[in-house]
Amino acid sequence: MTLLDVQDLSVMFTQRGREDVRAVDGVSFDVSAGEVVGLVGESGCGKSVTSLALMGLLPEKGVKVSGRADFDGTNLLGVDQRTMRDLRGRELGMIFQDPLSSLNPVVAIGKQVTEVLARHRGLSGDAAAKEAEHLLDRVGIPDPRRRLKEYPHQLSGGMRQRALIAMAVACRPRLLIADEPTTALDVTIQAQILELLKELVHQDGTALIMITHDLGVVAGLCDRINVLYAGRVVESAARRPLFAEPTHPYTRGLLGSIPRLDSVRGEPLNPIPGSVRDLLPWVEGCAFAPRCERVIEACVEAPPALIGGSHQYRCVNPVLGRSAGPEHLLEQE
Amino acid sequence: MSEGLPRENQQASTAERSGGMALTQLGKRKIEKLERLAELSAINAGERGESLWREAFKRVRHNPAAIVGAVILAIFVLVAVIGPFFVPYSPKDTRWIDQVSVARNIIPGPSADHWLGLDHNGRDVFSRMVVGAQKTLLVGIVATAIGLFFGCLLGGLSGAAYGLGGKAGRRLDNVLMRFVDMLLAMPALLLAVSIVAILRPSLVTVMIAVGVVAVPTFARLLRGSMIAQSNAEYVVASTSLGVSRPRIAFGHMLPNSLAPVIVQATLTLATAIIEAAGLSFLGLGTPDPSEPEWGTMLNDALQTFEYAPRLALFPAVGIIITALGFTLLGEALREALDPKLRK
């Protein structure tokens, strides 16, 4: 059953004296209960803005949001702040990229956990403290009673992220959004955090939107993957077909830039040339065209449409057929 | 994430692309246009060091507060520099004393002969204000220069020693900073009072006193800035290339550390003028009461405030406006150079 149905979400940043910037441009996807959906792309592709728009956390001034996001019958983009405040923390949980800056440095961890419980579950005093202790224990923080009294700077990076996760899942939200939850962490910790998320999602039947630039993260976790480029979905498929047959040259490039153990030594990695800054506005053609190896005339004549059935792609000169691609990433499961 | 990609790589792929693929002129042009733009932005990023000041200047120019400040200062400096040559009377001339009777509360106000009227000693206030502008500017500049010089000497040495000098350097830094702490341990005005008391009151003493008060601020600022610079990659790079340490410190780190010091100097010009006025009020200004200096004039005028408040208002407004000019400009500079606000 579809829990969240995002239709044609667009976010435009407007600033006086400057050209409007369309950060998210007609993005559509849906998430069902218990499903993990990945939003993948380089920094600046609009994936974080998408998540903030869904949470209603974008600033009010200078931002225009359009489209629909139906969450169990409520359009998240249409309700007032008051309703949104009731949903956030209770039905919608969010985990952020940098756990250190995302935790208030001068408030004890315990307080930061119990304030969610107080707000949405009406718990206070001993009951709240007990529940907070239980939550910290659940996210794998050892000696939770002691940690409750500690401050963010006293915890390690991994512990901080666990604490942040504890706050996000405190009220068993039905939808969890994780915005690059492992980027700021050590590699060994990354795996632990992903494992924890997987476990929580599995136990509670929570839907999870996983935002990342790291295909390795996606491969081990996501059921369905949306690849974003310059604010639009350029490829959308279930995990297996995406890794087996990456169709959009951008997806292929992302996969090709991951080193693999069985590649021939001395063979160069294939980074995508250029950077996100070298993009064409979508109205003029494919935004990826300036960086694309497979660019043809049709690419810059009109913006390509998203085509295909269960495996969608936005490309007029797609790579069809199985890739020599990094299916090995799937073995991480 | 791919911003660090080498440019050559990108250019190679461009050549490949335009050679190998069939593109119409239109398509090519579109892509070429974009590439030029990308290159331009890359060049800008590379020149950041030099364009810092140019960029800051551009931002300052677009800041209305800064323009107001600059205009105020331009007028003030103009009056101070060339004004004294054109004043109608000598500022110390008491020729019109017979028109004044302090006992009967009579001090003639503005007239055709005396645009701003006379003061309690029968002197022409307009001439005194103009010549006073010069004295006030002089006090501000000399005091700031003194603070700047000794502050930079202490701070630069300290910062360089701490950043590059190893263990011995840290010790030197420690000694120098204890000295700075000592100056900081005294409230500004009281430090100035102590200095004037040693040196006997005069306008030069006021400059020295106000200057010394500013020394610890400059020293702390430059030291902090130099230490931050000593962690920069170009310092590591120069060290590994065998560039001598004094050369790194004073050839590279110092010029890169000066921005906050220059901002502070602009702001200090304002406080120096105000502090000098405060010393005059405490009777520690120039011992010659006929000297046309705004602080002294203001202090004198307070005695006749009840029936001739204008005598106090002229120098007071002069001081306030001038200090405001320096403050506005300094704050605008600070904003323009603030890396947090620059984006």
Added chain:
Amino acid sequence: MFRFIVRRLLQLIPTLLGLSLLLFVWLHRLPGGPETALLGERGTPETRAMIRRQLGLDQPLWVQYGRFMKRLLRGDFGSSIDTKQPVLDEFLARFPGTVELTVAALIFAIGIGIPLGYLAARRRAGWLDNLSVGGSLVAVCVPIFFLGYLVKQLFAVKLGWFPPTGRQDVTIDATRVTGFYVLDGMLTGEFDAAWNAIMHLILPGLTLASIPLAIIVRITRASVLEVLGEDYVRTARAKGLTERRIRGRHVLRNAMLPVVTVLGLLTGGLLSGAVLTETVFAFTGIGHFIRQAIDNRDYPVMMGFIMIIAVIYVLVNLLVDLSYSLIDPRVRVR
């Protein structure tokens, strides 16, 4: 915590040694030497020579410095030329007045400055924001003695709303307990005396508050703006907390950190400003007395007072650092 305080107090020693050396050199540099400091410009050559011998001025300098230090450590800063009283006694008699004035100024500066800075940041670029930013720029440019004089002329002399000078009306025969007039009035139940003392504090307090107020407004505003953009405020929003809770627990508390830091530095400005303000309002605190000492060339008083103020200033800053560690756990000391 205790070790931190001890360490900070130990760090004071070189600073104070340096100050005392400065003081010593100063007394020697004075025209006529220290005997002038004691006798003033008076005294025959014979008495001068006698004093020199008595003071041990014929001894080597380091011996003199040693003796000088010994006296300082006993709290003996010499005697006032003017009143012939020990400098320390004169200081202690006047210190409560200055404390009352400084506290009044701090109450005004904090009580008005923090809410104003906060509101300015919340309604950024609104009229209140522009007014408080503009006003605070102008306020730091007005010489404080001139401001005090204007305020006195307008509200005391012209309108008569407040008393123009002094700490309390001379007609009030109040009982003295601590030397803090407001506190004394409360303790003895002479509330009219306390009220009278408070009225005497309003104008000088506001005058002295002008610059700290401007600084606090600007710092509060800047720091609230910065904190509003922090990730943890976004986290708090993501938790669905009410705006009120977000402001109180997550914004204000963090935004106060820079304000507390600056309070210590402001004390220096307040003590400087007190000299000028007390002079304008004939408010009999230490600043007023320093001004008199300057006029009378009363060097022992000038020197001693400045030395004691420096010690107090450093101690206040230590106190501020300690209170800082109370609200910011990151600098909490073990």
